[in-house]
Amino acid sequence: MSPATIFDIGLAVLVLGVAAWTILVRDTFAAVVSFVVYGLLVALVWVRLSAVDVALTEAAIGSGVTGMLLLGAAARLRPAEAGATPPSALICASAAGLCTLIAMGLAATTLILPDPAPTLAPAAMAGLPASGLGNPVTGVLFVYRALDTLLEKVVLVLALVGVWSLAADEEWGGTPEISATRQPDGILTFLAQLLPPVGIVLAIYMFWVGADHPGGAFQGGALLTAMWLLVLMAGVRTAPATGLVALRLVIVAGPVIFLAIGFAGFAWADGFLSYPAGYAKPLIVIAEAALTLSIGVTLGLLALGPPARIDRQ
Amino acid sequence: MTLGLDLFTVLAVSAGCLFFIAGTVGLLRFPDTLTRLHALTKADNLGLGLVVLGLLPQSAGMLGALKLVCVWLIAQVSSAVVSQLIAGAIRDKGHES
Numbered sequence: 435m436s437p438a439t440i441f442d443i444g445l446a447v448l449v450l451g452v453a454a455w456t457i458l459v460r461d462t463f464a465a466v467v468s469f470v471v472y473g474l475l476v477a478l479v480w481v482r483l484s485a486v487d488v489a490l491t492e493a494a495i496g497s498g499v500t501g502m503l504l505l506g507a508a509a510r511l512r513p514a515e516a517g518a519t520p521p522s523a524l525i526c527a528s529a530a531g532l533c534t535l536i537a538m539g540l541a542a543t544t545l546i547l548p549d550p551a552p553t554l555a556p557a558a559m560a561g562l563p564a565s566g567l568g569n570p571v572t573g574v575l576f577v578y579r580a581l582d583t584l585l586e587k588v589v590l591v592l593a594l595v596g597v598w599s600l601a602a603d604e605e606w607g608g609t610p611e612i613s614a615t616r617q618p619d620g621i622l623t624f625l626a627q628l629l630p631p632v633g634i635v636l637a638i639y640m641f642w643v644g645a646d647h648p649g650g651a652f653q654g655g656a657l658l659t660a661m662w663l664l665v666l667m668a669g670v671r672t673a674p675a676t677g678l679v680a681l682r683l684v685i686v687a688g689p690v691i692f693l694a695i696g697f698a699g700f701a702w703a704d705g706f707l708s709y710p711a712g713y714a715k716p717l718i719v720i721a722e723a724a725l726t727l728s729i730g731v732t733l734g735l736l737a738l739g740p741p742a743r744i745d746r747q
Numbered sequence: 748m749t750l751g752l753d754l755f756t757v758l759a760v761s762a763g764c765l766f767f768i769a770g771t772v773g774l775l776r777f778p779d780t781l782t783r784l785h786a787l788t789k790a791d792n793l794g795l796g797l798v799v800l801g802l803l804p805q806s807a808g809m810l811g812a813l814k815l816v817c818v819w820l821i822a823q824v825s826s827a828v829v830s831q832l833i834a835g836a837i838r839d840k841g842h843e844s
Binding site for chain 1: 821824825828831832835
């Protein structure tokens with residue numbers, strides 16, 4: 435057995451162990467922390483499978499942003515949890531049964547694939563030079579399956595509308611509540627002043643490098659989210675009112691610009707979401723730049739939760 | 748020359764791994780949160796530092812080396828801040844494990 439195989443087996447065992455712990459642990463907070471660890475380990479698994487793009491997304495979105503959302507949910511649930519009765523044995527058993535069935539189905543479909551598995555990778559690589567891109571994943575996301583990517587960004591905006599609609603009527607358009615620790619000479623304030631410039635440069639790098647190497651709008655956007663939430667939690671800046679027109683413009687800017695480029699395809703190329711020859715890469719970069727900003731702001735607002743108070747001017 | 752650099756890499760990365768193992772043992776064995784934090788910072792700072800130092804000769808050019816050093820610096824800053832925050836939270840709550 436080569437050292438790489440031993441490492442892979444160890445990693446798989448660790449992932450399964452952490453997954454089991456995430457399910458079995460009673461405390462919600464501990465389960466969320468365990469879920470974040472699980473996400474980071476799964477990111478390592480993707481690296482071992484040479485899917486660095488997926489690994490970056492898993493670490494940033496699957497572990498980072500989702501972990502943040504779940505931590506917020508756990509904090510909100512805490513008062514209600516103490517008096518709650520645990521679900522009945524029947525519900526637990528059926529949930530466990532259904533999950534086992536899905537896991538077995540997935541495992542079976544993976545195992546009955548012919549060897550070598552059917553793949554479109556050579557075809558994807560053959561068409562890539564025409565787009566001017568060097569990263570096949572970005573090629574799939576913005577050339578071959580651009581419609582899926584566009585809908586994905588629209589779903590993100592819809593999710594935010596869903597979260598906002600949890601607000602009471604009179605708080606609509608107000609400011610989300612965030613428990614900031616305002617200590618002007620505290621360590622968190624120091625970090626919130628030191629890290630964002632670095633993080634913003636990294637986010638721009640992440641989106642820019644996505645054309646030719648692993649990276650892209652989602653990973654860059656998640657980094658922007660992290661920087662913004664850090665600044666808000668340190669109390670260096672306050673959260674914006676969700677009714678601000680400028681804020682709402684930033685949220686829809688990415689999907690709208692992407693959609694506009696898509697419709698322009700009717701005029702300058704073969705149809706919806708097709709790019710004119712030679713201009714594919716600049717157009718994709720423009721769409722990705724707008725999407726990075728929109729994703730960053732939208733994910734941040736999702737983590738902040740529904741508006742909870744109105745600031746009267 | 749290459750052999751020397753490779754030897755340096757093996758030695759530095761091994762030393763880094765030693766610090767990670769020591770940090771993990773400390774995390775599992777130390778009696779309370781503050782001492783456990785102390786064990787963790789050794790893994791973060793010295794362990795990762797030595798691994799990065801060892802990988803520098805193997806990196807692809809100056810840019811690759813610079814990225815490695817950036818990874819170490821950012822990990823340093825975040826681990827220092829997180830340790831301070833956890834320690835502060837413990838002080839505010841009163842001493843307990």
